[in-house]
Amino acid sequence: MITPSMTIIYVDSPEKSADFYQQLLGVAPVEKSPTFAMFVFSNGFKLAMWSKHTVEPAAKASGGGGEISFVCEQQEQVDALYQQWQAAGLTIAQHPVAMDFGYTFVAEDLDGHRLRVYQFYG
Structure with missing residues (x-):
């Protein structure tokens, strides 16, 4: 493997x-x-x-096509990061919300890649 x-x-x-x-x-x-x-x-x-200008072979996607995920142990940690990242000026694509898999929010980096923070309900 x-x-x-x-x-x-x-x-x-x-x-x-x-x-x-x-x-x-x-x-x-x-x-x-x-x-x-x-x-x-x-x-x-x-x-x-x-x-994205020098990658070889040339990329088919040039940004914003995926997510980088950050897991938190508690919902309060999700909320704290949300407040911190919002105060730092990050673009927020999804405000904190309960979803099927857990409590989450999504911010974006400079190129539109999603940064998902979540507390897993597992």
Whole structure:
């Protein structure tokens, strides 16, 4: 069996996106250049940003086509992040709401990629 090791999103400016995510998540990127940036988190998850202008082969989608999800243990944590991200000026695509899978809200990054925060009802 193979295990996925990284998510790559296509962005207009990896350097600007890295700055955005560093401020949002409080973690510095391990790599940052005009064409590529990458974060490695304590749980092993890797998030990379590749310039949509230089990715090879050329990407069919150029932004906003997916979600990065952040799980919280309690509904109050979801609400706290919502307030924090809204105050920071992030675009909010979905205000906190109870859905079939859990309590959630959705914000957007600089390129329109969705950032879903949720508390799972499992």
